[in-house]
Amino acid sequence: MGQRGRKKGAIGEQSRTLLLNIAADEFAHQGYFETKVSTIVSRAGLTQPAFYLYFQSKEAILQELVELFRAKLVELTQKSRLEPGTDLQTIHQSITAGLTTVFRFLHDEPNLTRIGFVVAPEAEEIKKQLVALIKENLTSEQTDGFFHAHLDMDIVAESLVGIIERLTFTKLLNGLKDPESLADEMVRLLLYGMLVDKESAAEKR
Amino acid sequence: MGQRGRKKGAIGEQSRTLLLNIAADEFAHQGYFETKVSTIVSRAGLTQPAFYLYFQSKEAILQELVELFRAKLVELTQKSRLEPGTDLQTIHQSITAGLTTVFRFLHDEPNLTRIGFVVAPEAEEIKKQLVALIKENLTSEQTDGFFHAHLDMDIVAESLVGIIERLTFTKLLNGLKDPESLADEMVRLLLYGMLVDKESAAEKR
Amino acid sequence: MGQRGRKKGAIGEQSRTLLLNIAADEFAHQGYFETKVSTIVSRAGLTQPAFYLYFQSKEAILQELVELFRAKLVELTQKSRLEPGTDLQTIHQSITAGLTTVFRFLHDEPNLTRIGFVVAPEAEEIKKQLVALIKENLTSEQTDGFFHAHLDMDIVAESLVGIIERLTFTKLLNGLKDPESLADEMVRLLLYGMLVDKESAAEKR
Amino acid sequence: MGQRGRKKGAIGEQSRTLLLNIAADEFAHQGYFETKVSTIVSRAGLTQPAFYLYFQSKEAILQELVELFRAKLVELTQKSRLEPGTDLQTIHQSITAGLTTVFRFLHDEPNLTRIGFVVAPEAEEIKKQLVALIKENLTSEQTDGFFHAHLDMDIVAESLVGIIERLTFTKLLNGLKDPESLADEMVRLLLYGMLVDKESAAEKR
DNA sequence: GATGAATGAGGTTTCATTCAT
DNA sequence: CATGAATGAAACCTCATTCAT
Numbered sequence: 097m098g099q100r101g102r103k104k105g106a107i108g109e110q111s112r113t114l115l116l117n118i119a120a121d122e123f124a125h126q127g128y129f130e131t132k133v134s135t136i137v138s139r140a141g142l143t144q145p146a147f148y149l150y151f152q153s154k155e156a157i158l159q160e161l162v163e164l165f166r167a168k169l170v171e172l173t174q175k176s177r178l179e180p181g182t183d184l185q186t187i188h189q190s191i192t193a194g195l196t197t198v199f200r201f202l203h204d205e206p207n208l209t210r211i212g213f214v215v216a217p218e219a220e221e222i223k224k225q226l227v228a229l230i231k232e233n234l235t236s237e238q239t240d241g242f243f244h245a246h247l248d249m250d251i252v253a254e255s256l257v258g259i260i261e262r263l264t265f266t267k268l269l270n271g272l273k274d275p276e277s278l279a280d281e282m283v284r285l286l287l288y289g290m291l292v293d294k295e296s297a298a299e300k301r
Numbered sequence: 302m303g304q305r306g307r308k309k310g311a312i313g314e315q316s317r318t319l320l321l322n323i324a325a326d327e328f329a330h331q332g333y334f335e336t337k338v339s340t341i342v343s344r345a346g347l348t349q350p351a352f353y354l355y356f357q358s359k360e361a362i363l364q365e366l367v368e369l370f371r372a373k374l375v376e377l378t379q380k381s382r383l384e385p386g387t388d389l390q391t392i393h394q395s396i397t398a399g400l401t402t403v404f405r406f407l408h409d410e411p412n413l414t415r416i417g418f419v420v421a422p423e424a425e426e427i428k429k430q431l432v433a434l435i436k437e438n439l440t441s442e443q444t445d446g447f448f449h450a451h452l453d454m455d456i457v458a459e460s461l462v463g464i465i466e467r468l469t470f471t472k473l474l475n476g477l478k479d480p481e482s483l484a485d486e487m488v489r490l491l492l493y494g495m496l497v498d499k500e501s502a503a504e505k506r
Numbered sequence: 507m508g509q510r511g512r513k514k515g516a517i518g519e520q521s522r523t524l525l526l527n528i529a530a531d532e533f534a535h536q537g538y539f540e541t542k543v544s545t546i547v548s549r550a551g552l553t554q555p556a557f558y559l560y561f562q563s564k565e566a567i568l569q570e571l572v573e574l575f576r577a578k579l580v581e582l583t584q585k586s587r588l589e590p591g592t593d594l595q596t597i598h599q600s601i602t603a604g605l606t607t608v609f610r611f612l613h614d615e616p617n618l619t620r621i622g623f624v625v626a627p628e629a630e631e632i633k634k635q636l637v638a639l640i641k642e643n644l645t646s647e648q649t650d651g652f653f654h655a656h657l658d659m660d661i662v663a664e665s666l667v668g669i670i671e672r673l674t675f676t677k678l679l680n681g682l683k684d685p686e687s688l689a690d691e692m693v694r695l696l697l698y699g700m701l702v703d704k705e706s707a708a709e710k711r
Numbered sequence: 712m713g714q715r716g717r718k719k720g721a722i723g724e725q726s727r728t729l730l731l732n733i734a735a736d737e738f739a740h741q742g743y744f745e746t747k748v749s750t751i752v753s754r755a756g757l758t759q760p761a762f763y764l765y766f767q768s769k770e771a772i773l774q775e776l777v778e779l780f781r782a783k784l785v786e787l788t789q790k791s792r793l794e795p796g797t798d799l800q801t802i803h804q805s806i807t808a809g810l811t812t813v814f815r816f817l818h819d820e821p822n823l824t825r826i827g828f829v830v831a832p833e834a835e836e837i838k839k840q841l842v843a844l845i846k847e848n849l850t851s852e853q854t855d856g857f858f859h860a861h862l863d864m865d866i867v868a869e870s871l872v873g874i875i876e877r878l879t880f881t882k883l884l885n886g887l888k889d890p891e892s893l894a895d896e897m898v899r900l901l902l903y904g905m906l907v908d909k910e911s912a913a914e915k916r
Numbered sequence: 917g918a919t920g921a922a923t924g925a926g927g928t929t930t931c932a933t934t935c936a937t
Numbered sequence: 938c939a940t941g942a943a944t945g946a947a948a949c950c951t952c953a954t955t956c957a958t
Binding site for chain 4: 654669676677692
């Protein structure tokens with residue numbers, strides 16, 4: 097019960113999943129064009145026609161992986177919606193929490209992440225979606241007066257996504273940083289900026 | 302002058318340059334694998350063998366373009382080195398100037414930019430180089446007490462590169478923003494952060 | 507039985523063998539460079555990719571044929587080892603028998619012969635191997651006092667191989683002579699020389 | 712005066728000869744198909760069109776080299792005609808002298824030799840010609856009773872050519888043997904055979 | 917549920933050769 | 938006497954995809 101009544105048995109589902117996982121690995125590490133269907137099936141211990149039993153084409157299997165990534169990412173980002181009208185500290189924590197969730201997902205799905213951010217033809221579209229969601233979140237805070245009015249929230253949101261992508265690939269996926277500290281550092285940098293307070297700066301001099 | 306003194310005449314050099322430009326365009330818009338030598342030469346009004354008169358292979362011509370990009374980018378970034386020991390305002394201007402220079406280059410060479418940042422197999426390596434140069438610049442300012450001591454300048458540098466890349470593709474190359482304002486907004490965001498001053502914030506509430 | 511147990515079925519093995527035979531024919535008659543993969547597959551009623559289903563490259567299929575030739579030739583030559591310490595007549599017969607065996611093989615595999623002796627890049631190497639084996643055989647007879655001590659058995663062995671190759675192509679493969687008589691004439695010539703006995707010669711004059 | 716009144720000047724003749732020599736070297740060492748016109752001209756410090764100023768095609772230049780070889784070889788072999796009606800020792804010396812002359816030529820023109828014997832499409836034809844000339848020589852001696860009547864002089868002549876070719880490549884061209892000793896050993900082997908004295912032979916029988 | 921066998925389509929690269937100067 | 942520039946023709950090889958079993 098609950099099982100969507102397709103025509104597949106357990107073993108077929110198993111082969112399908114295997115192929116999907118291997119394909120994710122190949123796409124993530126070799127890119128689309130250097131990933132060969134022959135390699136995927138061979139790693140799965142299957143033959144080429146078996147591949148077409150489960151997927152319409154090489155492009156189709158990529159699509160499926162991309163969709164997996166996009167769906168989960170959007171879901172998470174929407175959940176991280178800031179609750180309106182709180183104090184500064186709550187905002188800080190709330191943003192950090194949202195970012196942490198996202199980083200955790202990217203960290204848990206390194207192959208999908210590389211696919212969705214880099215390999216997919218719709219990579220740009222996905223990031224745009226992410227930008228839009230983030231921008232929405234931020235704009236309400238700005239309206240509430242927490243963020244500088246002069247900031248173009250579109251630019252800010254794009255910047256956030258740019259940072260997320262870069263840090264994900266250079267610090268997160270290779271284990272140099274964990275989701276929590278990455279989120280923390282990002283938030284500190286963006287909320288408070290790099291400069292020390294004028295007073296402190298004055299003192300130091 | 303300055304041309305590597307091969308044994309070719311002016312018309313050959315012309316064909317070579319033409320092929321190089323068309324290839325840049327194709328690589329930038331189609332990616333490496335979907336760029337066909339046949340398309341390049343046909344757009345140049347030549348035949349396939351002519352291509353191999355000037356370049357060793359499809360890979361080699363990409364390399365040449367990538368190297369063009371990397372060389373110029375590194376040169377610019379190194380020139381933008383901050384002069385040590387100045388006041389806050391000077392730092393602000395200096396960073397803005399450096400960023401503007403970089404954005405101008407990226408803006409002037411959209412094909413090379415897409416190639417060096419996305420298409421090149423060494424894209425990551427190039428960005429790493431950029432991160433290293435930027436980090437170096439920033440670290441000295443931090444030592445001088447201008448930037449928060451708690452900031453990991455490696456993360457900051459990576460973030461900067463992430464932002465640069467993203468804004469370049471989403472705002473700069475499509476004409477939505479010019480190099481100057483982009484640099485300005487980036488600097489404001491990163492130096493001062495998003496939050497309004499605590500006092501102001503307090504006031505507002 | 508004895509077949510390298512790949513994962514292919516009978517019909518595949520059949521195609522493979524067909525290609526191998528046609529390739530042997532083409533290589534033997536056209537040489538390596540003028541043999542086209544397209545011709546081979548077309549003669550086999552297949553398409554080009556089918557070729558690469560069974561062989562890694564044009565070079566690889568040549569290699570396989572060369573190895574077939576070399577292996578069989580070496581095997582035969584080693585079997586023809588002279589039994590030590592017998593009388594002249596036995597030696598005569600034994601050498602003749604060995605040569606006959608070799609000629610029979612060359613006769614039965616005209617394509618491989620042309621390939622191994624002429625087309626193969628390792629043709630010289632193969633002949634050197636043959637020379638070494640023959641020389642070994644002959645040297646023991648020389649030690650036993652049957653052959654002139656002044657003869658350089660290296661030169662003799664090389665000569666034998668030179669003769670074998672030449673007679674194979676000019677008399678054997680075109681059916682002008684059969685293996686037996688060819689071996690017989692070669693042995694007579696080499697064992698007794700061309701000159702008539704001094705006495706007989708004197709008589710005749 | 713005396714200069715055949717072609718249309719070429721001294722410097723043209725020089726370039727032509729240079730190309731011819733380089734081509735001989737390339738053909739001899741790389742074979743026909745792996746010799747590239749581009750390599751020849753580049754080694755000569757010329758450009759490709761210059762090649763076609765002096766030769767109609769790649770095939771034509773090979774032809775010219777082959778003809779050079781064939782002409783000289785035939786000339787030498789015809790000169791070595793045995794004078795009729797002499798004694799055994801004279802025959803021995805005469806044959807040795809003829810062979811020495813041939814070996815000397817092959818030794819002096821290693822490139823042409825490899826071309827005429829191996830590279831040329833007419834290699835077989837050339838050797839056949841050689842066989843015919845040699846056979847003619849030998850047959851008269853046989854008629855005169857010097858050589859065994861039972862010997863098929865066609866086979867003998869083919870054998871001679873086979874030996875000459877093989878020894879040339881394995882002993883002569885690489886400097887292991889000089890023309891004289893090679894001729895000497897060949898003659899001894901063929902005239903007297905490998906077996907020790909007839910008496911001993913008779914005894915053993 | 918899966919395979920053995922095969923193919924259509926196309927891509928990069930090579931090379932001898934030529935024309936205009 | 939020679940070159941700069943270019944090409945026609947073709948070869949080898951790869952890959953996603955299918956059909957019959």
